[in-house]
Amino acid sequence: MTTDFTPISALGGGALIGLAAVALMAFHGRIAGMTGIMTGLLPPIAADWGWRAAFLLGAIGAPMLMVFAGGQAVGFDSPVPAPWLIVGGLIVGIGVYFGSGCTSGHGVCGIARLSPRSLAATLTFMAAAVATVFVVRHVLGGL
Amino acid sequence: MLRILAAGAIGLVFGSGIAISGMANPAKVLNFFDIFGTWDPSLAFVMAAALAVTAIGYRFVLKRPRPLLEPKFHVPGNRKLDMPLIAGSAAFGIGWGITGFCPGGAIPALGLGEPSAWIFVGSMLAGIAAARTLRIALEQRAAQNT
Numbered sequence: 001m002t003t004d005f006t007p008i009s010a011l012g013g014g015a016l017i018g019l020a021a022v023a024l025m026a027f028h029g030r031i032a033g034m035t036g037i038m039t040g041l042l043p044p045i046a047a048d049w050g051w052r053a054a055f056l057l058g059a060i061g062a063p064m065l066m067v068f069a070g071g072q073a074v075g076f077d078s079p080v081p082a083p084w085l086i087v088g089g090l091i092v093g094i095g096v097y098f099g100s101g102c103t104s105g106h107g108v109c110g111i112a113r114l115s116p117r118s119l120a121a122t123l124t125f126m127a128a129a130v131a132t133v134f135v136v137r138h139v140l141g142g143l
Numbered sequence: 144m145l146r147i148l149a150a151g152a153i154g155l156v157f158g159s160g161i162a163i164s165g166m167a168n169p170a171k172v173l174n175f176f177d178i179f180g181t182w183d184p185s186l187a188f189v190m191a192a193a194l195a196v197t198a199i200g201y202r203f204v205l206k207r208p209r210p211l212l213e214p215k216f217h218v219p220g221n222r223k224l225d226m227p228l229i230a231g232s233a234a235f236g237i238g239w240g241i242t243g244f245c246p247g248g249a250i251p252a253l254g255l256g257e258p259s260a261w262i263f264v265g266s267m268l269a270g271i272a273a274a275r276t277l278r279i280a281l282e283q284r285a286a287q288n289t
Contacts (some may be wrong), residue, residue, distance in 0.1 A: 093270020
């Protein structure tokens with residue numbers, strides 16, 4: 001299945017992600033990493049759960065508002081069967097916990113402040129994802 | 144209260160960026176990784192723009208003595224590469240390649256009401272909780288043995 005190459009919305013959306021990362025550091029002094037923010041909301045719940053929950057609700061609310069406001073369609077298509085979503089979800093959860101971050105925390109915030117750990121993590125998960133998609137699509141012939 | 148409202152507003156900006164950029168769309172993410180198939184390079188542009196804005200913004204923000212609403216910056220100081228970092232990141236990449244969902248893309252996707260996003264996020268949270276319980280148990284055992 002193909003998807004359209006969309007460089008303009010990619011640049012615009014990426015700039016907004018960067019803006020949010022800068023704002024969260026400027027106001028709260030925090031890395032805008034989804035893994036770290038989320039983990040503090042699981043038991044044992046962090047004492048500073050308030051801003052974490054608010055950030056998460058805002059993140060969930062944004063596409064909701066875009067859809068309700070109409071006009072702005074948010075592209076979404078998940079071609080993966082549910083059992084693989086469960087397996088993949090578990091692997092992602094365990095991986096980002098031990099890896100101390102994901103695309104937002106390591107890939108954006110960490111590399112932006114030249115962290116060697118984040119650079120190594122990002123190269124590793126990008127390479128692993130490319131290799132996995134290659135095996136799934138071109139060796140196994142799909143899930 | 145101001146902290147909570149500001150965090151909510153920043154979350155809205157983050158979620159809008161994810162939704163507009165296509166990061167919340169697993170089909171698009173999987174095609175970004177499918178270099179030898181139906182490649183869609185869009186997400187390289189997302190990363191490039193996000194990184195450019197963050198790198199420039201951080202230069203100004205981190206020069207200040209403290210954040211606007213909190214007493215201090217919480218920036219990780221660890222610069223050492225270790226096994227949990229690399230093995231964990233490799234596992235994350237495998238799961239990302241299977242599903243097309245990463246945490247930052249999946250959480251905003253919940254707002255679209257798509258069942259697949261809810262299945263993924265439920266499973267991901269279970270994975271984080273299990274890994275965290277395991278680490279806390281291991282650390283307690285190590286502490287008892289010393």
